[in-house]
Each structure stands twice: as structure tokens, then as C-alpha cells.
Amino acid sequence: MPTNLMTELFTKASALPDDQQDRIAARVLAEIDDDLRWDRAFAKSLPALERLADRVLADHQAGETEQLDPDSL
Helix, strand or coil: CCCHHHHHHHHHHHCCCHHHHHHHHHHHHHHHHHHHHHHHHHHHHHHHHHHHHHHHHHHHHCCCCCCCCHHHC
16 A cells, blocks of 8 residues: 555656656656666675674774774875
8 A cells, every 4th residue: 555655646647748757657666676676786885884884893892903093194
């Protein structure tokens, strides 16, 4: 079931000329596809990111890291 905001969007967009409706629909669909691609990419990289985070945490706990000064970048 669509949310109230989605229903409002559909109602307002439906009143527009066909070409504008198609442009809006294309943008929304592209945004959804982009979100799905990012979700899949992060899901695939999660094990590697977890290993990296564990390594960095171990390095930090072993005193092998330095304080970062953002102003020096």
C-alpha cells in the first residue's frame, strides 16, 4: 500500500502532461535502481569492510595508529 506522500506524488504527477510524467517516472526509477545497486555493492563488500575494521581496531589498540589532524590535510 502506498504511503500518503507517494499517493500525493502520483496524484499530482498524473495531472501533468505525458512527457513530464515520463521524465518524473524515469528519474524516480533511476533513483530506485541506483539505491538497489549501492545496497548490493555494500552487501558484497561487507565481509571485507568488517575485516578491515577489525584490523584497524587491532592496530589502534596496539598503539600503531596516529591522531589525524584534519587541518594538515
